[in-house]
Amino acid sequence: MTAERKVSARQILSLRQDNTANQSPADESTFKLVIFTIQDDFFAITGTHIREILPYSVIHFVPGCPPALEGVINVRGDITSVIRLGSLLGLNKTPVTRHASILLGVGNHMISGLLVDRMVDVLDAPQSAVHLPAATLPDHLQTFVSGIFRYKNQAVTVLDLDLLFQEYCRGLG
Amino acid sequence: MAFAELSDSWLELVFFQVGGHSFALEADQVLSLQTLTETTQDLPDRKGTAPLSLVELLTLPSTDSYRTSTSRILEIKYQENSLLVTVEEPVVLRRCQSDTLHPFPEMVQCRLRQPAALALIILGEQLTTLLDLDKLMQERK
Numbered sequence: 001m002t003a004e005r006k007v008s009a010r011q012i013l014s015l016r017q018d019n020t021a022n023q024s025p026a027d028e029s030t031f032k033l034v035i036f037t038i039q040d041d042f043f044a045i046t047g048t049h050i051r052e053i054l055p056y057s058v059i060h061f062v063p064g065c066p067p068a069l070e071g072v073i074n075v076r077g078d079i080t081s082v083i084r085l086g087s088l089l090g091l092n093k094t095p096v097t098r099h100a101s102i103l104l105g106v107g108n109h110m111i112s113g114l115l116v117d118r119m120v121d122v123l124d125a126p127q128s129a130v131h132l133p134a135a136t137l138p139d140h141l142q143t144f145v146s147g148i149f150r151y152k153n154q155a156v157t158v159l160d161l162d163l164l165f166q167e168y169c170r171g172l173g
Numbered sequence: 174m175a176f177a178e179l180s181d182s183w184l185e186l187v188f189f190q191v192g193g194h195s196f197a198l199e200a201d202q203v204l205s206l207q208t209l210t211e212t213t214q215d216l217p218d219r220k221g222t223a224p225l226s227l228v229e230l231l232t233l234p235s236t237d238s239y240r241t242s243t244s245r246i247l248e249i250k251y252q253e254n255s256l257l258v259t260v261e262e263p264v265v266l267r268r269c270q271s272d273t274l275h276p277f278p279e280m281v282q283c284r285l286r287q288p289a290a291l292a293l294i295i296l297g298e299q300l301t302t303l304l305d306l307d308k309l310m311q312e313r314k
Binding site: 061063069080111 | 275
């Protein structure tokens with residue numbers, strides 16, 4: 001049994017200060033990524049741009065909307081649009097399955113649901129793990145891709161939601 | 174009226190179907206409802222006036238439900254006169270609480286190609302587009 005030792009408050013504060021100063025500066029900053037699939041491709045959006053992940057629910061069609069806009073949903077009394085993310089990315093439209101999710105995305109000062117095929121993971125990734133997109137990326141994706149990230153041997157394309165929403169408002173999809 | 178006072182208010186709407194979708198007009202814009210068998214010839218001031226098709230005015234794709242459902246004619250107040258439009262059953266007059274009326278979300282608003290669409294009405298699982306008849310007719314001109 002170790003003998004207890006009386007210390008002063010000043011000693012404790014001094015020790016705490018030393019401990020903080022000795023901490024390794026190598027604690028790399030991380031950021032949250034929400035990973036999902038559209039068809040067989042893996043995509044991610046930063047956690048700061050995703051307010052909520054909702055299960056697929058009935059989407060009400062609104063006449064007069066562009067093809068990428070699936071319609072609207074009722075989120076606890078708030079009416080929110082739902083965009084088919086694959087359509088904005090130039091991917092073919094596939095039937096919605098029971099695995100589908102709606103991500104409540106915030107970008108370009110607007111909120112919208114994003115229909116994706118399947119949620120995969122939400123994780124903290126170190127900044128250094130996200131690399132610049134390859135120059136070989138298709139032209140239509142170049143604008144919206146902020147980086148490439150590896151997740152379980154899969155290449156994950158990190159999307160810039162601000163730019164996606166901005167281009168949607170200009171006529172994309 | 175302050176926004177908070179709206180919680181006790183309501184609006185009266187006429188709901189109908191067009192091209193398989195649910196639409197509504199404010200009830201004070203609707204003067205009468207007729208069946209297609211009551212031809213326009215029966216209306217004293219409407220001799221020879223063909224009713225306008227809302228499917229065409231709203232440029233909606235016609236669906237199977239549109240083809241099979243029963244059509245009705247709404248006589249609608251428009252400026253100093255009235256006009257006749259064909260809609261599909263069921264046609265329902267309903268009093269709705271003001272909190273059932275919602276503006277379009279921003280992402281819908283910025284791309285909506287339906288000038289006559291004014292707002293959304295949510296009643297349980299049913300979603301209805303409230304129409305602004307003046308805008309519809311302005312667009313037609």
